[in-house]
Amino acid sequence: MNEQIISLQTEVSEKLSAVTDLTELDSLRVAYLGKKGSITALLKGMKDLSAEERKTFGAEVNQLKEFTTQKIEEKVKELGEKEIAAEIAAMPLIDITTPSSCECGSYHPITLVQRQCETIFKTMGFAVIDYPEIVTDYECFEALNIPKHHPARDMQDTYYLDNGQLLKSHTSAAQNAILKKYGKELMETGKPIKAIFPGRCFRNEATDACHENTFFQMEGVMVDKDISISNLIYFMKTMLSEVFRKDIKVRLRPGFFPFVEPGFELDISCLICGGEGCPSCKQSGWLELCPCGMIHPNVLREGGIDPEEYTGFAFGLGLTRLAMMKYGVKDIRNLNSGSLKALSQFTDDE
Numbered sequence: 354m355n356e357q358i359i360s361l362q363t364e365v366s367e368k369l370s371a372v373t374d375l376t377e378l379d380s381l382r383v384a385y386l387g388k389k390g391s392i393t394a395l396l397k398g399m400k401d402l403s404a405e406e407r408k409t410f411g412a413e414v415n416q417l418k419e420f421t422t423q424k425i426e427e428k429v430k431e432l433g434e435k436e437i438a439a440e441i442a443a444m445p446l447i448d449i450t451t452p453s454s455c456e457c458g459s460y461h462p463i464t465l466v467q468r469q470c471e472t473i474f475k476t477m478g479f480a481v482i483d484y485p486e487i488v489t490d491y492e493c494f495e496a497l498n499i500p501k502h503h504p505a506r507d508m509q510d511t512y513y514l515d516n517g518q519l520l521k522s523h524t525s526a527a528q529n530a531i532l533k534k535y536g537k538e539l540m541e542t543g544k545p546i547k548a549i550f551p552g553r554c555f556r557n558e559a560t561d562a563c564h565e566n567t568f569f570q571m572e573g574v575m576v577d578k579d580i581s582i583s584n585l586i587y588f589m590k591t592m593l594s595e596v597f598r599k600d601i602k603v604r605l606r607p608g609f610f611p612f613v614e615p616g617f618e619l620d621i622s623c624l625i626c627g628g629e630g631c632p633s634c635k636q637s638g639w640l641e642l643c644p645c646g647m648i649h650p651n652v653l654r655e656g657g658i659d660p661e662e663y664t665g666f667a668f669g670l671g672l673t674r675l676a677m678m679k680y681g682v683k684d685i686r687n688l689n690s691g692s693l694k695a696l697s698q699f700t701d702d703e
């Protein structure tokens with residue numbers, strides 16, 4: 354091997370072993386491998402050699418270049434690890450047994466009632482299903498027996514995306530997918546469909562003490578042979594008595610929704626004013642809480658279920674309004690206010 358190369362290789366090894374930080378190492382890299390570095394200079398000088406000399410010398414210089422590159426990489430790794438270890442060692446020790454000086458967070462009242470409803474329905478054999486907030490016109494309306502230009506759409510104006518999708522105006526938007534997903538199992542094994550699907554809903558409408566443009570609902574469906582209105586009433590009553598744990602006045606009146614037949618409005622006596630009438634219930638003494646009904650045959654059929662053989666009920670509980678009633682929140686807008694002072698006072702009573 355060429356003597357100049359041997360001495361350069363020894364020099365590289367010695368200098369590298371003496372390097373103690375990454376800045377120094379980079380200067381060394383520039384000194385050997387940079388544009389004006391000594392190894393680069395050797396490569397450049399090869400043009401003055403004869404073809405025969407260039408062949409042997411070139412191979413040796415390239416070997417030296419590879420050797421130097423590899424040693425520098427090893428050193429980068431070694432120094433990097435040392436620096437991390439030093440940083441860790443310099444960190445102040447944290448005593449995890451010291452009591453925290455921060456206040457604990459709390460659950461939002463809507464989360465509290467949602468969880469409570471989920472527990473109630475889970476104990477009655479219902480599955481809890483999550484569903485996207487962005488849906489198609491088909492999911493939100495068409496599959497629910499609400500064709501284009503149907504007047505029922507006026508009640509649920511929402512926010513549309515450029516691609517034609519929309520922010521769901523009600524949790525019923527998940528019905529079709531759930532009927533399709535679990536309907537097969539129902540028909541093959543006879544296992545009834547029992548599911549709830551809580552979720553955020555959006556409506557392009559003016560806000561007041563009991564209306565928000567963003568609110569939560571919790572949909573529920575049950576489909577099997579011989580499901581009737583009595584089953585629906587049983588589950589509604591159980592849910593309300595478990596949530597409120599006291600007697601509350603409810604009323605069931607006819608209601609129109611194209612995806613149920615017959616359809617009902619389930620109202621509760623306003624717990625803010627005791628039924629006297631106040632802004633929270635629009636002075637009526639009653640609050641619309643949970644519309645419901647027997648799933649329309651067209652909706653079952655669209656979900657792949659034979660309405661001649663199976664029947665089912667569906668309900669759409671207003672979770673945000675339920676939180677208002679349960680926790681005595683007079684104005685629904687307070688629930689979206691983000692005021693920690695207002696929202697942190699509620700606790701789970703389970």
Ligand code: FA5
Pocket residue numbers: 522523524525556558563564565566567568569570572610613616641642643644645646667668669670671672673674685
């Ligand atoms: C519906 O959304 C139907 N999808 C419910 C349904 C499901 C009917 C299954 C039959 C079978 P409605 O628009 O009435 O219906 O809303 C249902 C509940 O959501 C209302 O009773 C109310 O409690 C709540 N709600 C509706 N709009 C708002 C709003 N802007 N702000 C707060 N809560 C609302």
